[in-house]
Amino acid sequence: MNKLASIFIIAIAFTSINVFASGNVAKGKVTAATCVACHGIQGNSVVVTFPKLAGQGEGYLLKQLQDFKSNARQDAIMKGTVASLTESNMANLAAYFSKQTITQGVASKSANIALGEQLYRGGNKDKGVTACIACHGPTGAGIPSAKFPALASQHATYITKQLIDFRQDAHNTQVGASAAERNNDYEGMMRNITKHLSNKEIEAVSQYIAGLH
Secondary structure, three states, rough: OOOOHHHHHHHHHHHOOOOEEEEEEEEHHHHHHHHHHOHHHHHOOOOOOOOOOOOHHHHHHHHHHHHHHHOOOHHHHHHHHOOOOHHHHHHHHHHHHOOOOOOOOOOOOOOHHHHHHHHHHHHHHHHOOOEEEEEEEEOOOHHHHHOOOOOOOOOEEEHHHHHHHHHHHHHHHOOOOOOOOOOOOOOHHHHHHOOOOOHHHHHHHHHHHHHOO
């Protein structure tokens, strides 16, 4: 069975088991006042190091908040932000941001869009890199029911940082280093992909994603 088929089977399985109670959008809007400084009004950050949250899958957003709270995903700013949030608060925030509309992103004019598109849509069989389209869809909408995130119009700088962090964590594990970068991906899927990507490829696919809509 090839990697692409395996990923689709995983996505179907996730769809059937990842059922959660949806949060309250109105209550989430109130709580979201604490998020505006970094993530912008309605979840559209204008600072490229902070992700846009608008339109992101509700289940994915909730999982990230839970992971920050449990230290499964580490970030100093987010650790302080989620410290006082209850499970209900996090569910409401996820519901609120998932209902917002993301602002359209733009790829850099100097980016290698052709390479980015090739990796996103076709992967790289020679290096064992699965196409991003398998989990994130042809338009970058993700698979919300499987908690695979939407990527379209996300800041390229933020995407690049996440891919590098996944890759670094894979390297740390390989050499037996204890330092963790980012490792809250399901079954190490992102780490298994990014460990085969060069900086040039990461930059190219990140820019392609930024302009995808």
